[in-house]
Amino acid sequence: MHLLAQDLVNGILAGGILAVVALGFSLVWGIMNIINLAHGAYIMLGAYVTYQLFASFHVDPFLSLPVSFVVLFALGYLIQRYIINWVARAPVLTTFLLTFGLSLLLVNIALLIWTGDTRGVTPPYSGTNFTLAGITIPWVKLYTLGAALAITAAMQIWLTRSKTGRAIRATSMDIGAAQLTGVRVTQIYAIVYGLGAGLAGVAGTLVSLSYSLNPTMGQPFLIKAFVVCVLGGLGSVEGALVGGLTYGIVEAFASQIDFTIGSQHVSGTGLQDAVALIVLLIVLIVRPTGIMGRATA
Amino acid sequence: MMFRRTAALGALVLCTTLTAPIAPVSAAGDTIVFGSPVSLTGSLTKEGHLTQEGYEFWKDYVNSHGGIKVGSKSYKVEIKYYDDESKPATAAQLAERLIDQDHVNFILGPYGSGTAFTVAQMVERKKIPMVEGNGAAEKIFSQGFRYTFGVLSPARRYLEGVLEMATKQKPRPQTVAITAASDAFSQEVAQGAADWAAAHGLKVVYNNKYPDTATDVSSIVSALKATNPDIILNAGHLQDALLVQKGLKEQNVSAKIYGYSVGPDTPDFTNTLGKDANGVYGGAQWSEAVKYKGDPGFYRTAREYAEAFDKVYHHRPDYHDAESTATCLAFQYAIEKAGSLEPEKVRNALTKLDQVTFYGILKFDSRGLNVFKPMVVNQIQNQKLVTVWPSGLAAAPPKYPTPPWGER
Numbered sequence: 132m133h134l135l136a137q138d139l140v141n142g143i144l145a146g147g148i149l150a151v152v153a154l155g156f157s158l159v160w161g162i163m164n165i166i167n168l169a170h171g172a173y174i175m176l177g178a179y180v181t182y183q184l185f186a187s188f189h190v191d192p193f194l195s196l197p198v199s200f201v202v203l204f205a206l207g208y209l210i211q212r213y214i215i216n217w218v219a220r221a222p223v224l225t226t227f228l229l230t231f232g233l234s235l236l237l238v239n240i241a242l243l244i245w246t247g248d249t250r251g252v253t254p255p256y257s258g259t260n261f262t263l264a265g266i267t268i269p270w271v272k273l274y275t276l277g278a279a280l281a282i283t284a285a286m287q288i289w290l291t292r293s294k295t296g297r298a299i300r301a302t303s304m305d306i307g308a309a310q311l312t313g314v315r316v317t318q319i320y321a322i323v324y325g326l327g328a329g330l331a332g333v334a335g336t337l338v339s340l341s342y343s344l345n346p347t348m349g350q351p352f353l354i355k356a357f358v359v360c361v362l363g364g365l366g367s368v369e370g371a372l373v374g375g376l377t378y379g380i381v382e383a384f385a386s387q388i389d390f391t392i393g394s395q396h397v398s399g400t401g402l403q404d405a406v407a408l409i410v411l412l413i414v415l416i417v418r419p420t421g422i423m424g425r426a427t428a
Numbered sequence: 429m430m431f432r433r434t435a436a437l438g439a440l441v442l443c444t445t446l447t448a449p450i451a452p453v454s455a456a457g458d459t460i461v462f463g464s465p466v467s468l469t470g471s472l473t474k475e476g477h478l479t480q481e482g483y484e485f486w487k488d489y490v491n492s493h494g495g496i497k498v499g500s501k502s503y504k505v506e507i508k509y510y511d512d513e514s515k516p517a518t519a520a521q522l523a524e525r526l527i528d529q530d531h532v533n534f535i536l537g538p539y540g541s542g543t544a545f546t547v548a549q550m551v552e553r554k555k556i557p558m559v560e561g562n563g564a565a566e567k568i569f570s571q572g573f574r575y576t577f578g579v580l581s582p583a584r585r586y587l588e589g590v591l592e593m594a595t596k597q598k599p600r601p602q603t604v605a606i607t608a609a610s611d612a613f614s615q616e617v618a619q620g621a622a623d624w625a626a627a628h629g630l631k632v633v634y635n636n637k638y639p640d641t642a643t644d645v646s647s648i649v650s651a652l653k654a655t656n657p658d659i660i661l662n663a664g665h666l667q668d669a670l671l672v673q674k675g676l677k678e679q680n681v682s683a684k685i686y687g688y689s690v691g692p693d694t695p696d697f698t699n700t701l702g703k704d705a706n707g708v709y710g711g712a713q714w715s716e717a718v719k720y721k722g723d724p725g726f727y728r729t730a731r732e733y734a735e736a737f738d739k740v741y742h743h744r745p746d747y748h749d750a751e752s753t754a755t756c757l758a759f760q761y762a763i764e765k766a767g768s769l770e771p772e773k774v775r776n777a778l779t780k781l782d783q784v785t786f787y788g789i790l791k792f793d794s795r796g797l798n799v800f801k802p803m804v805v806n807q808i809q810n811q812k813l814v815t816v817w818p819s820g821l822a823a824a825p826p827k828y829p830t831p832p833w834g835e836r
Contacts, residue, residue: 134650137647137650138647138650141646141647141650142647145646238469239469247473247476248474249667249670249694249699249700250696250699251670251699253700253701253704257674258677260678260679260680262680267650267678267679267680269678272678341644341671341678342643343666343670343696343700345473345474345667346473347470347471350641351642351643354641355643382647383646383647384647386636386647387651389636398636400637400647401610401639403639403642404641
């Protein structure tokens, strides 16, 4: 019982980060219909922004959040405006290949700059923890969860209240109608892609506190972002949040599966990915649009 | 969805076929050409570069000392590399290209068990000998391959040394918890450790695996903590070793011994964790402290090797560098013994090889596996790697038990 409570906490703490990992990916996919395979590379770059500020200027990782956001937003905005925009209307395979190529390019540039060495961001409070009713909670992960929730809330408010946010949502609902009301779609697309990259940068900062850095670190997060955003429903903030938390909790509980059939020992810890994907499959059968997703026309 | 999946597969296939650049190689009459697919990009970049350093260091030594003697003629050495992007399937294709198009004489192994396995299948088909020093999974050597030789101690041995050392400490630890990544190498390491523990009166209280792509292991750490083990072992690779070690601190898990198959021996482990790395043990193929007196033909002691290496690459060699250099030495001695560059003759000479080097003994059993060289155990003390076992080679005694997290 105590272990189950600990797992629930572990799952929520991990799921909060996954929500931010998936958020930018989900917006870009849902609004622009681009499956952005460079998302993992942006996460990696965000992590290195944090690392560099931490290593060179002793900037606290949480204070570098806005920096990773701005740097990656600018990069994403320019990439969309001057590269992806050329193929915006091309079939999905074209953007797929383009973003895959971008990802390879960014990873290899990172290899040139930072080499393949593994690095870590370890502020003084890294690894410290407290115990509450027998459940151990690491401070870093709690702060990270807090930051993740704040970021998703801010995104949600911005998308629903601000003029640009509303223009973004209008574009995703009906691109033609949005253009008729004076929305500049090229501009909006560049902002959305920039936002996707910026959020990936923020996610990179958050994961750098618990995961180690090297230029290829983004790959597993790209795969998780994919699952989380399909699980929660594409293109929405609440979808990413619900998807992330679901994934985190399911993965944590999967580690408790432990039984023996005949001489075959089955253990959930090796099957965490499989269990999470089975849940994804069930969700897709019962609710093909994801848990929070809406059917599109 | 279906279309998107096809697109994804298409993209992947495209990317794997558009691999490394093609450059002609001069298989000149007085040069022995080795070929190696090695991970210069991708997830094993770091280890791939260490492998290449080990090879290049040997090549430069041999070429500046008159080359390899084959019969009465001396040959210079050349090594042709292709980047396998850390992908086993790509490595096999590149090995084929090295053999068929570049006409290399022999293959120096790639980095990693998965990659070594696919390349072993290729060299078997082409009947070109390969010596490898970076794939320790016994799976590679249980297929009846005739052309693959490994200079490493097998995977099963990686953590045996840590356990053996543990049983000699007072108070003697009683229980062991094992976590392992799901890849073949790590699974063999974990199995070897579990078997050794059971056979020597240690109780295995936890033994579980996690996916090798895991980005969070906190639930595994929680479950492990509940068993309150004296010894915690991890069979994995650098990235997950770091994840486990951080997780153990985050959840305040204290044990008497923390042992890792891979991780502590790379400087990145200490650089990343700082003080939190102190007290941790790692099984290692080699360390600077080993006291072998090698046969003539190369640097004869670990110390000489390390110092010369440091002058060229500006860092001390770790065991990846050393085992890669040892890979080349196996060929050097075998070619000289064979007195020929014919693949079959060199292969036969490799089966009979029995040399002592700075790295340890180079000798293969009937499967091509070097079961004759023991592993060493290193401990991180004051953020430096110190060899602590076997006691005959130890530079310092183990600091036992590892102090609690706040006091490292």
